Amino acid sequence: EDQVTQSPEALRLQEGESSSLNCSYTVSGLRGLFWYRQDPGKGPEFLFTLYSAGEEKEKERLKATLTKKESFLHITAPKPEDSATYLCAVQRTHDMRFGAGTRLTVKP
Amino acid sequence: NAGVTQTPKFQVLKTGQSMTLQCAQDMNHEYMSWYRQDPGMGLRLIHYSVGAGITDQGEVPNGYNVSRSTTEDFPLRLLSAAPSQTSVYFCASSPKIRDGEQFFGPGTRLTVL
Numbered sequence: 001e002d003q004v005t006q007s008p009e010a011l012r013l014q015e016g017e018s019s020s021l022n023c024s025y026t027v028s029g030l031r032g033l034f035w036y037r038q039d040p041g042k043g044p045e046f047l048f049t050l051y052s053a054g055e056e057k058e059k060e061r062l063k064a065t066l067t068k069k070e071s072f073l074h075i076t077a078p079k080p081e082d083s084a085t086y087l088c089a090v091q092r093t094h095d096m097r098f099g100a101g102t103r104l105t106v107k108p
Numbered sequence: 109n110a111g112v113t114q115t116p117k118f119q120v121l122k123t124g125q126s127m128t129l130q131c132a133q134d135m136n137h138e139y140m141s142w143y144r145q146d147p148g149m150g151l152r153l154i155h156y157s158v159g160a161g162i163t164d165q166g167e168v169p170n171g172y173n174v175s176r177s178t179t180e181d182f183p184l185r186l187l188s189a190a191p192s193q194t195s196v197y198f199c200a201s202s203p204k205i206r207d208g209e210q211f212f213g214p215g216t217r218l219t220v221l
Contacts, residue, residue: 045212087151098150
């Protein structure tokens with residue numbers, strides 16, 4: 001059965017302390033892997049799409065990478081405004097399956 | 109563009125009541141979907157539609173019905189509400205599912221007593 005597992009469940013960082021979030025997946029025929037950001041009380045907001053192993057995408061302090069079995073979201077020198085839940089999802093033929101998310105808190 | 113809109117934002121139902129959650133998008137997107145989000149479980153797909161007149165079941169369809177009579181609207185109907193349906197519901201759309209980037213609405217928080 002297709003699965004998407006994110007770790008850690010929660011991560012607390014000091015401002016400027018870089019770290020990585022992990023998304024491991026088992027899915028037949030991966031058509032794409034996506035990262036979303038979700039702020040409390042709001043719907044998820046799209047960040048990145050990765051399609052093949054070795055691909056990397058960057059946006060401000062965030063960089064997403066993809067291997068054959070997992071994806072990482074690297075956060076460099078985070079700021080308090082980066083605090084949110086980060087969701088990854090895998091695209092299948094007609095739908096997407098989401099992980100449970102990593103709740104990131106960045107303290108000033 | 110208003111994007112994806114959902115109504116109501118909050119709703120409280122009694123067990124056995126029925127109701128419809130509304131979802132509309134003004135981006136002419138072909139693909140629309142409904143998710144529920146529960147603590148610790150992430151987003152789970154309820155139903156989806158690849159175009160007007162075409163719907164299909166997702167991961168957790170039981171107790172829910174959908175229809176897609178127009179490109180813009182994709183209502184979700186709860187037939188007989190149960191406490192297990194207490195959740196936050198999100199509607200999303202994308203130009204085509206193969207594009208992957210989904211635009212989400214603000215959500216409806218539903219409580220079933």
